[in-house]
Amino acid sequence: MIIKVGIVDDKSGDRNILNDKLSRHPEFKIIFSAKDGVDFLEKMNLLDQSSLPDVVLMDLEMPKMDGIAAIAAGSALFPSVKFVVLTIFDDEEKIFVAIKAGAFGYLLKDESAENIAGMLLNMYENDAGPISPGIAYKILQLVQNNKVTRDAKATFDPKKTFFDLTDREQEILGLLVKGFLYKEIGAQLNISPHTAKKHVINIYQKLHVNSRAQAMKLAYEKGLL
Amino acid sequence: MIIKVGIVDDKSGDRNILNDKLSRHPEFKIIFSAKDGVDFLEKMNLLDQSSLPDVVLMDLEMPKMDGIAAIAAGSALFPSVKFVVLTIFDDEEKIFVAIKAGAFGYLLKDESAENIAGMLLNMYENDAGPISPGIAYKILQLVQNNKVTRDAKATFDPKKTFFDLTDREQEILGLLVKGFLYKEIGAQLNISPHTAKKHVINIYQKLHVNSRAQAMKLAYEKGLL
DNA sequence: GCGGGGATTATCCAAAAGGATTATATGCTA
DNA sequence: TAGCATATAATCCTTTTGGATAATCCCCGC
Numbered sequence: 125m126i127i128k129v130g131i132v133d134d135k136s137g138d139r140n141i142l143n144d145k146l147s148r149h150p151e152f153k154i155i156f157s158a159k160d161g162v163d164f165l166e167k168m169n170l171l172d173q174s175s176l177p178d179v180v181l182m183d184l185e186m187p188k189m190d191g192i193a194a195i196a197a198g199s200a201l202f203p204s205v206k207f208v209v210l211t212i213f214d215d216e217e218k219i220f221v222a223i224k225a226g227a228f229g230y231l232l233k234d235e236s237a238e239n240i241a242g243m244l245l246n247m248y249e250n251d252a253g254p255i256s257p258g259i260a261y262k263i264l265q266l267v268q269n270n271k272v273t274r275d276a277k278a279t280f281d282p283k284k285t286f287f288d289l290t291d292r293e294q295e296i297l298g299l300l301v302k303g304f305l306y307k308e309i310g311a312q313l314n315i316s317p318h319t320a321k322k323h324v325i326n327i328y329q330k331l332h333v334n335s336r337a338q339a340m341k342l343a344y345e346k347g348l349l
Numbered sequence: 350m351i352i353k354v355g356i357v358d359d360k361s362g363d364r365n366i367l368n369d370k371l372s373r374h375p376e377f378k379i380i381f382s383a384k385d386g387v388d389f390l391e392k393m394n395l396l397d398q399s400s401l402p403d404v405v406l407m408d409l410e411m412p413k414m415d416g417i418a419a420i421a422a423g424s425a426l427f428p429s430v431k432f433v434v435l436t437i438f439d440d441e442e443k444i445f446v447a448i449k450a451g452a453f454g455y456l457l458k459d460e461s462a463e464n465i466a467g468m469l470l471n472m473y474e475n476d477a478g479p480i481s482p483g484i485a486y487k488i489l490q491l492v493q494n495n496k497v498t499r500d501a502k503a504t505f506d507p508k509k510t511f512f513d514l515t516d517r518e519q520e521i522l523g524l525l526v527k528g529f530l531y532k533e534i535g536a537q538l539n540i541s542p543h544t545a546k547k548h549v550i551n552i553y554q555k556l557h558v559n560s561r562a563q564a565m566k567l568a569y570e571k572g573l574l
Numbered sequence: 575g576c577g578g579g580g581a582t583t584a585t586c587c588a589a590a591a592g593g594a595t596t597a598t599a600t601g602c603t604a
Numbered sequence: 605t606a607g608c609a610t611a612t613a614a615t616c617c618t619t620t621t622g623g624a625t626a627a628t629c630c631c632c633g634c
Contacts, residue, residue, distance in 0.1 A: 230489070243482075252486035254490055257400035257468075260485030263476035264448055264455070290610065305590070306498055321610050326610095334592070335620090337528035337561055344569050344583070530620070539596065544582050550623070551580095559622070560590090 161189025386414025
């Protein structure tokens with residue numbers, strides 16, 4: 125099976141290297157190289173349906189029209205074409221936006237050409253978009269750090285599963301993370317500040333921390349609110 | 350460098366295979382095998398700090414306490430330990446929940462033992478969680494299909510809008526909310542603890558707060574991370 | 575070259591938090 | 605009923621924070 129490839133990158137050096145490396149593999153056929161988003165769309169429009177590329181390797185930072193815009197336009201105009209980002213950028217904002225724009229995969233330029241070729245081939249065997257490991261981890265962190273949230277459905281609730289704080293302790297933890305002093309917590313609950321403090325110490329032991337800051341970190345990260 | 354590994358899987362066959370394969374690599378040292386979440390926590394509690402595993406390979410489907418609960422508990426109790434899911438399940442719900450529970454990586458059992466070993470080693474070189482390519486693509490699709498959405502507050506950036514903290518102050522705030530003492534912050538940045546403290550006081554004035562707890566609350570609520 | 579902001583370090587003091595220990599009261603349960 | 609968990613309260617002591625104040629250094633812009 126022959127994979128038809130388009131390359132879009134403003135650096136002619138990068139274009140040529142890619143071109144050379146992929147041409148070594150008989151499975152790939154380079155259909156065109158373009159130097160920016162506008163150039164890319166023009167070249168795509170000149171092709172008839174049967175000679176459209178299967179996959180377009182798209183750099184992100186380009187003059188005239190950047191990779192994000194090109195992917196958004198291209199995936200709308202040519203839905204059968206898969207767009208794979210191939211860039212040096214690994215910041216989460218770019219990753220997120222590129223995926224939203226319709227990227228099928230996301231590879232870093234510091235992957236070896238061998239790896240890139242391998243992942244592209246793999247994409248057709250497994251019907252899964254190629255992703256550099258580092259990028260996959262970044263996406264995982266997006267999910268983990270609540271930068272993205274699940275639209276509905278239940279997420280895991282560690283409150284009930286672990287840290288079996290008593291009701292009173294839960295209540296006091298709630299005040300603790302709001303920044304109140306022991307004396308203020310005591311005043312709000314009509315108990316002695318000593319008692320408030322005792323509860324807090326007990327909470328620390330259950331959470332295996334030894335400062336308010338660590339307890340707050342845990343409370344926020346694990347959603348113990 | 351030696352990587353200390355814990356294995357948690359209810360299938361003794363899988364445990365043994367993993368054990369054998371990893372033991373072939375001199376870089377790995379198997380600290381323990383556990384057959385479920387409860388067994389795992391018991392074994393972890395018997396270890397002193399210095400002999401805790403670096404990474405725990407965790408199956409998901411287990412009797413008594415499943416892998417999700419075990420990861421949630423373990424990552425809270427032993428924050429220095431990295432948890433990597435190693436399972437046959439690749440449905441998005443399990444992936445999502447495992448990540449939320451604190452999984453650092455997610456590998457499929459149909460990876461070759463060689464690959465698993467390689468990805469674990471790679472994890473320490475690149476400080477990025479190991480993720481099987483198929484899983485990476487599933488995660489990408491989660492984002493693409495709007496199953497997850499970017500949090501509004503995460504995109505709004507009050508950092509630049511208000512509180513104009515300097516770069517150094519941002520950096521120190523980052524360590525502050527992690528619960529480090531002044532002396533620890535100083536040590537990490539190679540500055541005097543007095544200086545660290547001075548920065549913190551300056552931060553408080555800019556944020557109009559007067560305690561670490563209040564600063565953390567603000568940082569979390571306003572996404573000053 | 576002079577001023578200003580940022581980064582660095584320090585000292586002194588007071589307030590607050592953290593930790594250990596002890597003690598009492600209450601309600602549940604083996 | 606004896607034991608256990610929880611909540612309450614206090615004392616003593618150490619460590620950490622928060623705040624004020626002052627001094628030095630460096631870089632950048634006027």
